[in-house]
Amino acid sequence: MAGFFPGLPLAVALSGGADSTALLIACHARWPNQVVALHVHHGLQAVADDFERHCRELCLQLGVPLRVRRVDARALQGESPEDAARRARYQALQELAGPVRDIALAQHADDQVETLLLALSRGAGVPGLAAMPTCRVRGGIAWHRPLLSVAADEVRAWLRARGVAWVEDPSNADLRYTRNRIRRQLLPALQQVFPQFRDTFTRSSRHAAQAAELLQELAALDLAQVGTPPCVAALQALSQARQANVLRHWLLCSHGASASAAQLAELQRQIGACTTRGHRIDIKVGIGHVRREGLYLTWYN
Known part of the structure; x- marks a missing residue:
């Protein structure tokens, strides 16, 4: 998490999976007594209770306050299940954070690559190719992603070295979801052909983010004229x-x-x-x- 300097106190979105578990432990070690964990219970699968139980046990062990919110994450008509869950999760996190203005999310380098590949598959423009920013301020909250340069395997190896358990989401093995097919079928092939693809793809996304910022500045100038x-x-x-x-x-x-x-x-x-x-x-x-x-x-x- 080099270069990660959020405002304090800091809230960490804790799902109970490997990535958010590692993020909470690392943040608590760096800023003891300055971190609160936020858990959103989607209620969409039986393992959701196991996720909440893991979060409670982990936070009790670390001495980190935990705030939990149960939400209705069912999709609206015409909405994808992933989008519905994401919408409900971000709304709940913002409400759980209360006066805390900095929230850390656990997306990692593999998530960033998947986001970029999805954008390419949809013919996205420059803003879409920018993928996920390391920090974005929205609704008065700074949303941080300090693990975007860390591969998923590195996160799990870090936890295993410390004897820390986590809960696996069974939906991650469901190949009906495009992200899972990318993760299980496409990323291994990219690893064989382009071993440094995480670094190079992330660099391309940073270039796209800079271009998107320039386009936005130009658009603001042109809108003032038209x-x-x-x-x-x-x-x-x-x-x-x-x-x-x-x-x-x-x-x-x-x-x-x-x-x-x-x-x-x-x-x-x-x-x-x-x-x-x-x-x-x-x-x-x-x-x-x-x-x-x-x-x-x-x-x-």
Whole structure:
């Protein structure tokens, strides 16, 4: 965890698996009496009670306070089980943290590679290829990932050397989940062909993160020029790349909407075709619509 200097006190998201178990032990050793553990009980499988039991026993042994929240992590219609569990987990962690403003998460180098590969498989842009940041501030909380440079096998070897047990999640062996297929089938093949793939893939994600930051800064500058809501004529004066960049920024920052590649391409085509005062624009974007009103674009939910 070199270079990890969070604000104190620090909360550690503790699932009971190997990664979060190791993270809690390491954080407690570095900052005794400054760490609290947060456990989210999803209730989605029988082993969930074993996870909570392990967390309680570990925290009792370490003398670390433990806060537990039981949540309903069932997926909504059209939502994937992984996304539903993630949404419920982050909401519960934020509530459990209370006044604590720094939370450490146990994602490691293998998780980072899996995130990057999933982004590539979906044709993600630069922000998606940036994968997971080592630290992101959201909702007034700094979310830290200090293990992103550590391989999963290293974490487990570290625990075994100290005689520390953990609970294995049986869903990790379920090959119906794409992440599990990547972990069990693709990563071993990458290890044989590119032994340093964790380091090089992580470096590529850092490069993408820097590029994404530059694109966001440029978009903010361009949005100040085209206005909020954007002026159609000002948008037409931009290159296609800058126009797409500022439109994404406007939709996300002003309306929380994300346009698909097809939606954005059609919106740009319509903007380019706006040569008369009466030209109409009405395109579905995300859960809303982008429309032309006079000289400007507007968005309706």
